[in-house]
Amino acid sequence: MCLSLHECNRTINGTEMSFTCPSIVGSQELRLYDLTVAQLNSITSLIVTGNENIVGPFTRIPANICLLRNLQKIDFSYNQIIEADPTGSLTQCLTKVVTLNLTSNNISNFPSFMIYNMPSLKNLYFQDNLLTEIPVNAFTDVSSLEIIDFSYNNLTTFELWALEVKTKADFSYNQISTITNKYFFKKILNRTIEQGVYLSNNSAAINFTDAVYEMYNQCEEVYQWYFSNMDLPMQPWFTWKLAYIDFGTTRIDCSCDQAYFLRVFKDSSFLEGQIYPIQNAMCSNNSLGVNDTTLWNSSCASPIFETNSTVDFSQVYPKLCKITEDEGGELTNVTDIDPPTLNASFYPNYTTASLNPGACYFSFSNSTSMMIRCTNDTSNSASRIPTDLLSSPYMSNITHITFSSSISSLPSYVCSLPSGEIDLSFQAFTTLNDTTFPCLDSFRTIKLSFNQLTSVNMKNGNLKNLTSLDLSSNKLTSLPYSILDPTPTSLRYLDLRNNSINYLDLFIYTLKNITINLDNNPINSSNIINPQNVTLGNNDTSTVNITFPATVKNSTIPITDEIALTYGICQNFQSLRNYLLKLQSTVSHVVLVCTCVSINLKQIYQQNGYNITNDFQCSTAGDEETFYALNMTSCSNVTDFKSGLCAEPPPTTVAPPLQSNNNDSNSSRTALIIGLVVGLGCSLLLVVAILVVIYIVKAKGAVSGVTKRVDRAPVTNQAPEDSLQSRVQSRSFRSVKLAPIIHKSAPLPATPVAAVIPTTASTTASHTNTKLRSSSKGISLRLDSIRSPSNVNPQYPPNSNALNNTSSFRPIDKLSLHPPSIPEQEYQVPKPQKPRTHPMLNAGGDTRY
Known part of the structure; x- marks a missing residue:
């Protein structure tokens, strides 16, 4: 089916593929890329000719015929071929060709290098061209040739190596007049040609001699x-x-x-x-x-x-032998004839390669540019360029690639370019993500200008190799955040010129070691937004260099509390001030709206010892004095500076435990069992230790004596088993643990020493004769002043002697802590009833008290 007036009509009949072409075509390549490798491998015969007596369009044998790896017959007769293989690109793919027909072209130089690399060649048709010489060293083995036809050329000499052809050699219709042996051929086989060597219609005479x-x-x-x-x-x-x-x-x-x-x-x-x-x-x-x-x-x-x-x-020349010994002349010094070499420029160059799956045709126009055409079974993800091609000098500096049609996603086999640079300008990319560009970080430099990009969404922005990314002249409406976070990365230059970005984002001032070009974007300098809705961190180390459009550079940006709320920097004064000053360095003027809408900014500046109007002038002249007179009361409707991103962080919640995988389940169970056993053992040891300590403490208490509870100091002449506590109103006493008595108590007198008869004067009287006994251990006893007599209910009849001798009494709170020892007297101490001990006073003491 013919695709257009400038395309060849292709027909496939079994193993034969034929093209009938007009005299002019759009490309010097055969239309093969819509087929699979299997289909191409089934073709053994290729015929490419003109159309309706019109010469074909090809000026060389298309190098992409190397995609047809099993060709045995090639017919490019009646074309416009000047050189069959000017670049030497066919030398590795014609090894199976048996018949080559280049009849009726314009070939003047015999393609020796190409023919030499066709070891299976048997039939060669070269009639009706412009040849002047047929080098015999172009044939690896002349005797393997069956038919050669060089008729209708411009040959002037004839060499007898043609006699070694098996069937027929036609040199008729040339200008042959001389028989020569330029290449010292002497390999004569013991056989004759089947049909003959034809020299008809050459020069008038030929020098055929002995x-x-x-x-x-x-x-x-x-x-x-x-x-x-x-x-x-x-x-x-x-x-x-x-x-x-x-x-x-x-x-x-x-x-x-x-x-x-x-x-x-x-x-x-x-x-x-x-x-x-x-x-x-x-x-x-x-x-x-x-x-x-x-x-x-x-x-x-x-x-x-x-x-x-x-x-x-x-x-005679060359004189390779002498018929008789006495004849004159010297034998010719014969040197070995080297095989033909490729006499072609380095560029252009063409090659094909199997990518498994699929196959591709590579055309190198110069050291940096390459065109790729691939069969339709080539996989964008699985196919790979062979290592030997990647290591060739043609691939080493390739940066610009042209495909058969504009691409919207990058084939993964291109990711391995040795240069580390790629120019994909003027392609059809609409989205840049891990699917459309699977190897962004495999390159150092990427150019994607003049595409149709509307979004950039890479999963990993932690770039390690990429240093320069050109996204200019696309349709981006936002910054490519996914390749800017985290910072810093290896990216040093980002070209975003000629896009559709219309806002400012202070996020760019957090970036480090990068230059961003935002020129020729429709940025509205008053449109400062936070598309990521993230809280900005400290930007003290930011080293970003930004190129803005001239409209932004020459603009005036008004600021209010809203800018701090937008980026969650209400409580971080230093960061807030740094961002605002960065913004001021970008544009001509940053001015403060000196009304209630900026009162929080004023206050945070003042709290840190600054006046905000020293950094930014009021947007309206003369508002400064009025602005500083404002306070939160007069500005009752201002935005809360603890709202939005400035709100207090929510209480930290404990994340649910990670679910372990099956591989760790057994080890986790083992660790849990071991932990339980160890925990139980430690708990038992702890209980035993506590019991031992309790036992030791009790044992010590039993040896040391009895710990008595003392609420208040006893008063002289107080009856046995009587206490002051029973005679006064209830009040809160602080319990005190006294040291145990370690020596024998002195016997009490038979009669009370004195009766306590409180009087008004007695609260201040000096008790010189009565002292409390000091213990050798424990803490000092705090004694309160004796209450008034009205609050005391005596339980014993008053002693007349004591009533009349009050001068020896002192208030209880003035008693000495070291009273003199009481003389021992023998009397029977009545067995007192066991008092009820306060638990705080007897903790750890003897159970007898």
């Missing part, structure tokens, strides 16, 4: 048949091969210069029952005999002549 024996190192054949008396001379294969030359209309100067050939040929038994082309060779008018019409019947061919050849063998 010199060919020495030129092709066949002297021994002449010597044995002409000069020796051997009964069985060698078979004259070279002579027999010469008999297959059909000179046609090209004549020979018949003379005795052909004497050796005629004698050997006629004397051999090869002639029996067959006519050979040489027998029809015509003699020229310069022949020896007037009546000589054919070489076969010429004068020197007559048996009556027994003469040597009249050739001047001293002038």
